[in-house]
Amino acid sequence: MSANPMIEVKNVYKVFGKVVALNGVSLNVFPGKVVVIVGPSGSGKSTLLRCMNHMEVESQGEVWVDGDLLNGDQKRLNRIRSEIGMVFQSFNLYPHLSVLENVTLAQRIVRKTNKVTAKEVAMQQLEKVGIAEKANAYPGQLSGGQQQRVAIARALAMKPKIMLFDEPTSALDPEMIKEVLDVMLLLVREGITMVVVTHEMGFARAAADEVVFMDFGQIVEHGTPGEVFDHPQHPRTQQFLSQILAH
Amino acid sequence: MNQNTSIEMNPTPVDLGKPGVKERLSRFPWWFVALILIAIATIYAIITQQNYSDAFNFIRIGLKITIQTTLYAFVFALFLGLITGLGRISKNVFFRNLATLYVEFIRGVPMLVLIFFIALVAVPAVVGSMNSLGHWIESMGWSWLAAPFLALENKAIDMNVRAIVALSVTYGAFLAEIFRAGIQSVSKGQMEAARSQGMSYAQAMIYIILPQAIRNVLPALGNDFVAMLKDSSLVSVLAVRDITQVARLYAGRSFRYEEAYTTLAILYLSMTIVLSLVVKYIERRVRQDER
Numbered sequence: 001m002s003a004n005p006m007i008e009v010k011n012v013y014k015v016f017g018k019v020v021a022l023n024g025v026s027l028n029v030f031p032g033k034v035v036v037i038v039g040p041s042g043s044g045k046s047t048l049l050r051c052m053n054h055m056e057v058e059s060q061g062e063v064w065v066d067g068d069l070l071n072g073d074q075k076r077l078n079r080i081r082s083e084i085g086m087v088f089q090s091f092n093l094y095p096h097l098s099v100l101e102n103v104t105l106a107q108r109i110v111r112k113t114n115k116v117t118a119k120e121v122a123m124q125q126l127e128k129v130g131i132a133e134k135a136n137a138y139p140g141q142l143s144g145g146q147q148q149r150v151a152i153a154r155a156l157a158m159k160p161k162i163m164l165f166d167e168p169t170s171a172l173d174p175e176m177i178k179e180v181l182d183v184m185l186l187l188v189r190e191g192i193t194m195v196v197v198t199h200e201m202g203f204a205r206a207a208a209d210e211v212v213f214m215d216f217g218q219i220v221e222h223g224t225p226g227e228v229f230d231h232p233q234h235p236r237t238q239q240f241l242s243q244i245l246a247h
Numbered sequence: 248m249n250q251n252t253s254i255e256m257n258p259t260p261v262d263l264g265k266p267g268v269k270e271r272l273s274r275f276p277w278w279f280v281a282l283i284l285i286a287i288a289t290i291y292a293i294i295t296q297q298n299y300s301d302a303f304n305f306i307r308i309g310l311k312i313t314i315q316t317t318l319y320a321f322v323f324a325l326f327l328g329l330i331t332g333l334g335r336i337s338k339n340v341f342f343r344n345l346a347t348l349y350v351e352f353i354r355g356v357p358m359l360v361l362i363f364f365i366a367l368v369a370v371p372a373v374v375g376s377m378n379s380l381g382h383w384i385e386s387m388g389w390s391w392l393a394a395p396f397l398a399l400e401n402k403a404i405d406m407n408v409r410a411i412v413a414l415s416v417t418y419g420a421f422l423a424e425i426f427r428a429g430i431q432s433v434s435k436g437q438m439e440a441a442r443s444q445g446m447s448y449a450q451a452m453i454y455i456i457l458p459q460a461i462r463n464v465l466p467a468l469g470n471d472f473v474a475m476l477k478d479s480s481l482v483s484v485l486a487v488r489d490i491t492q493v494a495r496l497y498a499g500r501s502f503r504y505e506e507a508y509t510t511l512a513i514l515y516l517s518m519t520i521v522l523s524l525v526v527k528y529i530e531r532r533v534r535q536d537e538r
Contacts, residue, residue, distance in 0.1 A: 053437060074447070082445025092440035096458050105454060106444035151440075170456060 009181030012061030021047040023217035034194045036204040039214035045197040053084045085155030089167040091147040093139035098137040103154045125153035165196040289513040302506035305497045309490035317479045320414035328422025334429045353420035366409035374401040410482035429464035469526035
């Protein structure tokens with residue numbers, strides 16, 4: 001690991017009112033690596049992910065993205081965010097825009113890409129997630145799985161240095177989870193740097209270079225999938241895994 | 248208790264067919280038919296009776312002012328309402344409080360009083376401060392820049408213009424609340440998705456939030472347009488010659504109160520019925536488009 005980390009989270013605390021969501025978290029994400037964050041709900045996984053592009057601003061500590069410290073500078077933050085793709089649990093496609101417009105809008109107004117190029121890039125990405133034939137449909141006409149794939153294409157169209165996934169399959173019907181995970185595995189094979197918060201342990205085992213287990217706002221365990229899933233050291237990890245594997 | 252169980256055990260088949268004649272008759276909007284009949288009766292009176300046609304021909308002259316005042320005021324109110332609505336949800340303490348002060352002030356004062364206040368106190372005050380600003384600029388030696396400020400003259404401002412300003416400022420506060428509610432009706436994830444792509448707050452508002460918000464509030468805006476048309480009658484207190492004012496003039500001059508005010512009421516009614524139908528149509532379109 002000689003390269004500099006793509007994302008560097010340094011001793012971050014996040015407090016919501018009286019609730020401590022992150023309690024001193026440090027994590028490095030290196031280029032080309034896939035880091036999967038697991039843990040019980042309310043453990044701070046999503047908060048940690050959302051701190052990585054300042055959708056949530058840490059109460060204390062520092063977040064660095066590719067050598068840039070995230071601070072109050074909005075212009076710089078917008079530039080940095082445009083290089084970080086984010087996929088949400090609830091898709092958050094723009095319902096008043098067609099699929100194609102969803103994928104071209106940020107290219108056009110953030111990157112100032114011309115119309116033709118933006119459309120080309122968008123169609124490439126829609127092709128990749130296997131939904132190019134729906135380019136002129138509206139999000140409301142698509143299934144959940146299709147919407148989430150469009151959301152992934154929308155993020156990829158910005159040619160991000162890193163992709164953040166915030167429970168991308170949690171809002172999906174069971175039969176649609178696979179089509180989204182398949183797209184994500186495709187990205188893993190392409191070598192895109194990814195941070196994924198998920199409850200899909202199968203995906204974590206298959207795709208992750210590193211697995212992070214969080215509980216009570218702290219990183220409890222951090223290692224390869226083999227280390228964390230097969231030989232968990234901490235009793236809380238063992239308990240969590242036994243609960244998940246129980247059903 | 249016993250009865251209940253017996254009903255449940257012997258369910259009568261539910262008829263899902265078309266509603267019966269009785270049902271349809273009771274659903275029929277009789278009130279609307281009655282309204283149309285009243286309007287037709289009045290129009291008939293206007294055509295056949297000299298007294299009514301005199302009244303109508305006199306009052307009709309005010310239609311242009313009524314429609315003009317309403318349209319201008321609504322356009323300005325939309326603009327003012329949008330800016331104020333954005334101010335109401337702004338994180339900036341100054342803008343948020345300024346917007347809230349404006350809205351609460353307007354909501355707390357009767358509209359009739361507001362019209363007097365804005366037309367006869369606020370407008371002169373603004374003109375006065377513009378003049379002072381002009382004098383100050385002149386004293387700094389930039390007389391070319393001061394000229395437009397000094398040219399403003401309170402007396403020269405027409406009552407029609409004051410009426411439009413008064414209605415705009417009043418309705419701007421009402422529309423601000425509609426816009427605020429519309430913006431807040433768009434899910435939080437939309438703003439997050441836009442910002443996560445690197446859009447600025449303004450870009451996210453313009454391209455993502457407002458298009459959805461405005462579609463959501465279109466019917467509410469339409470209703471306020473109808474309300475504004477009716478409230479435009481209040482500007483008659485400024486001696487603006489809208490249909491209410493000319494009807495008053497006609498009644499006062501001819502002592503034909505019945506003809507004057509019946510015609511006036513029916514004129515408003517015809518306009519609001521037509522507009523309400525337009526609003527209903529928009530509402531249906533918006534609901535159809537909802538995806």
